[in-house]
Amino acid sequence: MADAPGAKSDNDVDVETRVVHRAANVGDVAVTNLIMPGNHRPTWRHLLPSTHGATDDQGAGEPSVTIGDLRIKYSGCRILEELRIPPDVSFENCRLHSATYPGPNYGLMMVQCNGRPCIKESDPLVPRSECQVGSIIVAMNGLLIPYGSPLQSVLAVLKGAMRHPPVTLHYVENEDFKTYFKESFLPCLASKSTYTAPKKEEGESDLGYILRVFGPGRYWRHSDSSSARDFVQVITNDENLKCWAISSQHFSHAKLTWENIGRVLAANTYLEELRLDLSGVYDRASAADIWTIFQTQLQANHSLRKLRIVGNVTSEPPSYRSSYRYTIWPDYESEPTYPIPINDERIEALSSYLHGDNNGIVSLSLAGLEFSSLVVIAAAVTGTNITALSLEECDLGHVDFYSASSAFAVLGQLKQLSMVNCESGKTVCSALCTFLPEWSSLEKLDLEGNMLDDKCCLMLANALKRNTTLKSIDLTDNTTMTEHALDGLAPVLCNGSTLHGIESSNHVLTVEYDRDKAGLGCHPKGIHHLISINNSSDSIASKVRRKIATVMFEGDFVVQRLATMHVKLMPRILRFLSHPHHKVAMNYKCSFAAMYYLIRNYDATELFGSSPLAERTGIDHLESLIGEVVHAENKQREKGRALEAENEDLKKESLRARKRRKSDDLGSQ
Structure with a gap:
């Protein structure tokens, strides 16, 4: 970052940029060592100077606590809440360097430490002298990262910047901080997941045991025993329980309650699916407390593979008072009566969880959520292990084409995409069809209840024309879609232009549609008959033959x-x-x-190609001609021999005549 003339913004980095040791390319990552400004006194709040006046947190003559002092003080401490670094702590002997990343990712694992994003794990591509564990990220592309910025916001900005690489990050390193970070801070993060639930006491009821572990909550007197048994199985880490459905209506909205839930989930090693229903949360503070489990304890869970989150889909909280009786907190009327939609910030918090190094989620289902655009969801999914994404009753009618295209452009990892009752309409469908031909892994596409019409169906048919991997597409409950448009999908199942076209069609795809559309399947080449072929247990070769019979x-x-x-x-x-x-x-x-x-x-x-009879006739004719020629030749030879014999006879007769004349002459003498 060369110093440019003119005014700078308050967040511009004001550091000397001449190279001290070297500027080397390590693979594709350019690493440059820099000099810290000589007149700057780094503190935890101001590791780098800004341009809006003095940045020192202490006076010139005041003694300051250094990070070295805190390293000694916190040595051996395993309580995360006590490992605080005040903003005025002095950082001496810091090193500054930059690294330029060409994309498509940074190869870094980050964690929030006392208001600063730090490197928890680094790609071995970068040398050990740079970007080590404990390096502090202080700036991106010449802009300071403010002290105290939420990690989710920092990650969102970094991901956004990587859409237009290269991206340059500035790091500050301090040996005392790195020792504190690796020996005290990181072990505390790991220790948060080591939770042992208290044992159930003799004679204690399931409900009493649940209340003792989780804290105050709402439980129905008439709830079945299986629900309580599931709660107990989760607490005791029972290997037989693979799926747990939990609702915010089961518990109080106290932060301590949800922290206990998070600890239990973090310690569970057998649970594979979590269904979290937040539709009963009508308080913003409570919603924030609930979501902290994704940023803290739940990060330590290794077993979860499927996650379903239900938000608020109703405008007012229902009146449970007339339907159920609660053991605890029966006064529901004291709670607010306005819904709290799960907004973009909550999705960003979810993104932080999904991108965690321990995360194994492969299926994500979101229902009844509100967010500004599909890009927020795509950012949370891209780069994770997720191959199945489901959106239910998430209104997409307001999403524009550019936003939807930006999202679908990075979701090619998906094997299953479900958008049910999202009212996406023609705009989102058009954006989806733009990238469907590139989704070579997609096996299931559910577009039920999305206000799709005939034009949308034709767009889908064109987008899937060369797709042979898609196994299922659901177009039910799109009332404006007619049977004629659905028949337009027939070429996807059987491209009857050529034999090769039929062979290269999709022979595994099943199309779900409203069966009351009377016109479907009447024609032999109709969608209904072709689907019946695809649904059969025949081999691919047999399906191809049947389609050839149908079309040809x-x-x-x-x-x-x-x-x-x-x-x-x-x-x-x-x-x-x-x-x-x-x-x-x-x-x-x-x-x-x-x-x-x-x-x-x-x-x-x-x-x-040609007639065998015609060939035989030609051969016979040629043989006849050959016979005639041979016969004529033989006759000529016989005639020649006769002439030769006649000639010999004439020669002999002439010789005899001469002999007679000679003898006559001798006799006359």
Whole structure:
């Protein structure tokens, strides 16, 4: 960060930036060692100077407590609340350096320590001399991180900055603080999860035991014993209990009660699913206390895999006084009567929990929540282990296309996406369809009750045209969607343009729709018939054959579509056309109609390339010609031999004639 002329904002970092030792590239992370300003006295509040006047927390002549003093004082302490660092504590011999991250992530695990974000775990890519455990993050891209900033806010800003990399972070390191951080602070964080529930006393009732462990709460006199048994099983860490459904209506809204709940959950090692219903929380302070379990004790839980959170979906709290009787706190009328929606800050707190290093959540379900945009949810899910995301009755009608696109662009990790009764409408559907072709892992898509119309259905059909992994899509309760639009999804299940198109279609997808749409399934190529093929237990090859029968052999089907097949396949084609399970369109009235049509109307030359009879005729004709030529040649040879014999005879006759004349001449003498 070179010093630039002109005025700076109050949060600008004012430090000398010349390189002291080196500026080396470590992999893709550029690390630069810097000099702390010589006239600055670092304190915990002001590790770096700002530009709005004096930053010293002590006078020049006043003695100051140093971090070294606190390190000695806190040595061996295991009570987190006592490990306080006052803002005026002096930090001597600090080192300053920066690291520039190219993305897509920082490779860091952070934790809040007395109002400052610190490195809890670092990627080994960065050298040991930089960005170690205990390094304090003080600035990002030249802007100071204010002392006391909530960790969730800091993480949100860092994630937002990483959307436009590179990002430069400034670190301050102090050996005394690092020793304090590693030997005192971190062990206390780990020790918070070591909780042993008190044992149930002899003769103690389940309700009494629950009250003793969790503290004051609401419990129905008429509640069944199974509910109380679940509570006891959670407290005792029973391996047989895998899912626990807990409601804010079960407990008081005291902070201590929810801290006890958090301790029990943190210590549980068998619980796999937690369902938390906050629909009865009508007090803002109580809502904040409840959510602290995600930022504190629950971070230590390793066993949870599924998390469901229900917020407030009603405008006024229901009157439980007329329906139930409570053992404790029967006076419900004293509580406020306005709902407390779970806002973006609560989602950010949830994001901090989901990104924890101990977190194993793979399925997240949110119901009845209110938030500004889908980006908040996407930020909480991206980079975690979550592969299944469910939103129920979360109003998305106000979400714009840009916000929805930004969210769906980073959710490609999902295998299951459910948006039920969210009234998302055409805008969110359009944004979803923009990125659906890139979601190669998606297996289930639930869009029930989202005010989707025919145009939305066609957009989904186009987006899923090349998808072969999606197994289920739910379009029920979209009343403005007609049967004609749903039939538009048929090409996804069977692209009948070519044989290759049918083979590369989706043969596992099931489409859920309102069955009262009378027009569906009447046509052989309709969505209902194709879904029945996909739902069958047949092999993929068998499904492909059935779809070929459905698409290729209807009406006056074109014989040329079979012309490319080898002649040896003809017996199988005839058997295929007559098979009763293939439901060839032409066979509806007569099971052999298609086979008869093929045999009656095919052209041999077109189907097999050339006629065997024509080839035989040509060969016979050539053989006949060859025979004639050979016969003529033989005759010519015989004629030649006759002429040669006649010539020999003439020669002999001429010789005999000469001999006779000679003898006559001798006789006359």
